[in-house]
Amino acid sequence: MTVNRASARYEGFGKEGKGSITTKSGVLDKQPYGFGTRFEGLPGTNPEELIAAAHAACFTMALSFGLARAGYAGDTLETSAAVTLDQIDGGFEISQSALTLVAKVPGIGADKFAAIAKEAEMNCPVSKLLDCEITLEHSLES
Structure with a gap:
């Protein structure tokens, strides 16, 4: 079992409050982080950006292992994730994580690649954690 940790501190309340996030790794x-970094584009981070980074990284690693298990030698996988935060019924909800992948995998056919990528999308631990729509667009470069 692996346990990773992070902490958040928030001083003040509402829009005027300001917070900071620290991870065990440093x-x-x-x-x-705060209202300004989440909704107004101010410097800093926000929870959705961190979820997007985690999802892109997790999916890409899962795909890498899936391709290796299928016997493919790697070149490159580049994934971006766009996490959408919507206001619903006076609250907020993460409604989607859209993965976009560009891959170079020598010797793989489009159908085989799509199947392995779909399996990685469905089974990476972050995908399993997210309770939202997950989409995957992918392209293979030669």
């Missing part, structure tokens, strides 16, 4: 160390 990759984030008192990284600012």
Whole structure:
């Protein structure tokens, strides 16, 4: 079992409040977040950006392992994730994570690649965690 940790601190309330996020690894160390970073484009991060990063990384690693299990030697996989936060019934909800993948995988056919990518999309741990629509667009480069 692997346990990873992060912490958040928030000072003040509502729009005027300001927070920071720190991860055990130190990759984030008192990284600012708050209303301005989440909704107004101010410098810092926000929960949806962190979820997008986690989803892109998790899916890409799952795909890498799926391709290796199928006997393919790697070149490159590049994935971006766009996480959508919608206001619904006076609250907020993450409604979608849209994955976009560009891959170079020598010797693989489009159908085989699509099947392995779909399996990775459905079975990476972050996909399993998210309770929203997940989409995947992909392209193979030669």
